[in-house]
Amino acid sequence: MKDYSIWNDGVNFLKCDKLDKNINVDVLVIGGGITGVSCCYQLMNTNKKIALVEANKIGSGITSKTTGKLTFLQDGIYSSIKNSSNIDNAKLYYEAQKDAIKIVKDIVKKEKIDCNLEKNSSYLFCCDDSKIKSIKNEKKILEGFGCEVGEIDKLPDGGKCCYGIKVEDTYCFHPLKYLEGVKKVLLDGGIKIYEDTRIYSINNFNNYYICKSDKYSIHAKEVVLALHYPYFTVPFFMPFKVHLKKSYVSAFIEKDSLKFNAISLDKPVKSIRYYKDKKDCYKIFLYGSRNLAMDVNDKKHFDKFKEFNYNYKYLWSNIDIITGDYIPYVGEIMKGLYIATGYNTWGMTNSAIASVVIRDLIGKKENKYINLFNPKRGVNILSLPLVFGSNAKSYIESMINSNKSFYESVRIENIDGKKVGIYNDGKKEYKVFIKCPHMGCNLVFNEVEKTWDCPCHGSRFSVSGKVINGPSNFDITYK
Numbered sequence: 471m472k473d474y475s476i477w478n479d480g481v482n483f484l485k486c487d488k489l490d491k492n493i494n495v496d497v498l499v500i501g502g503g504i505t506g507v508s509c510c511y512q513l514m515n516t517n518k519k520i521a522l523v524e525a526n527k528i529g530s531g532i533t534s535k536t537t538g539k540l541t542f543l544q545d546g547i548y549s550s551i552k553n554s555s556n557i558d559n560a561k562l563y564y565e566a567q568k569d570a571i572k573i574v575k576d577i578v579k580k581e582k583i584d585c586n587l588e589k590n591s592s593y594l595f596c597c598d599d600s601k602i603k604s605i606k607n608e609k610k611i612l613e614g615f616g617c618e619v620g621e622i623d624k625l626p627d628g629g630k631c632c633y634g635i636k637v638e639d640t641y642c643f644h645p646l647k648y649l650e651g652v653k654k655v656l657l658d659g660g661i662k663i664y665e666d667t668r669i670y671s672i673n674n675f676n677n678y679y680i681c682k683s684d685k686y687s688i689h690a691k692e693v694v695l696a697l698h699y700p701y702f703t704v705p706f707f708m709p710f711k712v713h714l715k716k717s718y719v720s721a722f723i724e725k726d727s728l729k730f731n732a733i734s735l736d737k738p739v740k741s742i743r744y745y746k747d748k749k750d751c752y753k754i755f756l757y758g759s760r761n762l763a764m765d766v767n768d769k770k771h772f773d774k775f776k777e778f779n780y781n782y783k784y785l786w787s788n789i790d791i792i793t794g795d796y797i798p799y800v801g802e803i804m805k806g807l808y809i810a811t812g813y814n815t816w817g818m819t820n821s822a823i824a825s826v827v828i829r830d831l832i833g834k835k836e837n838k839y840i841n842l843f844n845p846k847r848g849v850n851i852l853s854l855p856l857v858f859g860s861n862a863k864s865y866i867e868s869m870i871n872s873n874k875s876f877y878e879s880v881r882i883e884n885i886d887g888k889k890v891g892i893y894n895d896g897k898k899e900y901k902v903f904i905k906c907p908h909m910g911c912n913l914v915f916n917e918v919e920k921t922w923d924c925p926c927h928g929s930r931f932s933v934s935g936k937v938i939n940g941p942s943n944f945d946i947t948y949k
């Protein structure tokens with residue numbers, strides 16, 4: 471069994487060099503996940519000088535652990551947006567998702583990207599009768615937008631379902647093959663991409679920014695923060711506006727690859743899609759999500775997969791950012807500084823729409839989604855208890871768990887007044903400081919993926935202390 475996502479296998483990753491000199495650009499995109507790469511693609515033909523910097527490798531962040539569905543049927547999102555905002559915004563969001571699918575489809579076709587893009591149907595279903603009403607509600611809203619919605623009482627693979635709805639013209643793909651394909655187009659188009667280049671500071675001068683890596687500076691007129699969790703934006707108060715959700719995913723071999731995406735409204739949530747590589751068919755099965763602050767023992771969540779008698783080939787977890795009104799934050803937050811984040815676990819589509827919104831903001835053009843995604847919009851008051859509750863709980867839990875190791879392979883010691891986590895893989899001991907450099911929460915060891923995870927804002931570190939996912943911008947190496 472492999473403790474990483476299925477997408478990391480079987481892709482020929484092109485390597486780009488580290489930044490090795492000071493440079494000047496019109497637009498600097500920081501972060502090489504699907505958001506950053508998509509933004510560069512849209513900006514490529516705007517006569518601006520563009521560069522992309524990525525702390526690790528292109529596609530090594532949250533994008534590498536997605537389930538890779540391109541769908542507008544996204545759990546109960548239209549009911550959620552209607553309740554937290556209004557029906558007009560729910561409709562605009564629906565149109566944005568449909569446009570986003572078309573954007574990705576057109577890019578794949580135009581650039582001839584081999585990324586297993588496959589048309590399918592999407593299902594929203596439940597096994598618990600009490601959720602039928604919510605699904606029917608979602609159906610009614612979608613029909614009000616002019617969408618054709620069917621009803622189902624079983625899934626195409628015979629999986630348990632008491633009621634569900636079905637829509638057509640949705641897709642799934644291999645997210646990292648897509649990123650690699652677009653990356654090649656960017657390089658051929660003259661965009662500079664620097665990998666292994668982490669930005670540590672961004673300073674704003676009158677009409678330009680200086681972004682510093684470990685050794686060099688980038689002088690940019692405009693900067694796009696495509697970091698997943700945009701932490702260079704203290705005045706934006708990100709930790710007060712969002713909470714995080716962690717989900718557990720598996721892949722195992724099946725006889726056939728079926729053409730459908732499905733997500734349930736049950737608890738634990740189930741999400742399903744199929745993927746066929748050159749040799750095998752896989753079912754990708756997500757089972758269970760949790761508020762990042764709650765129930766931090768990852769092993770317990772992974773153990774739930776044992777309820778099903780599957781022969782798992784891959785197991786992994788992933789984190790995404792949930793906004794108070796279920797609408798992403800995309801746009802300009804300071805003059806010339808843009809963010810695209812808060813995709814509510816639907817970043818394959820939302821990154822595509824974010825890239826055209828940011829392109830049009832930079833190009834001073836109109837775009838019908840600018841107001842919908844405006845990151846300066848008011849915070850939804852109803853979401854505040856959840857966001858504050860989560861943040862407070864995660865901090866307190868992290869303190870309580872600081873002396874607790876759930877696992878035999880890990881012990882925690884106080885060395886020179888600092889908490890040090892020591893992991894032993896049977897051959898070697900790895901020591902790290904277990905306070906998250908982002909906001910000081912205590913890290914919890916994730917036994918399955920062998921990472922140190924922050925229960926507050928989702929940073930993750932390898933056993934040797936290297937930061938894998940932000941918002942921490944620093945390692946926790948023991949020196």
Ligand SMILES: Cc1cc2nc3c(=O)[nH]c(=O)nc-3n(C[C@H](O)[C@H](O)[C@H](O)COP(=O)(O)OP(=O)(O)OC[C@H]3O[C@@H](n4cnc5c(N)ncnc54)[C@H](O)[C@@H]3O)c2cc1C
Pocket residue numbers: 500501502503504505506523524525526527528529530531532533534535536537538539540541667668669670696697698715716717718719756787788789790810811813814815816817818819820821938940943
């Ligand atoms: C379990 C799960 C399943 C999902 N499945 C789906 C799905 O089926 N369909 C869908 O639409 N969405 C899905 N999503 C959501 C989607 O995966 C994410 O929203 C999306 O991948 C986020 O992409 P990103 O580019 O914003 O972030 P990332 O991919 O994390 O990219 C950010 C990049 O920034 C880099 N970076 C960070 N700091 C710095 C720095 N200081 N300097 C330079 N670089 C830096 C990081 O290394 C990283 O590569 C899922 C999410 C989860 C949790």
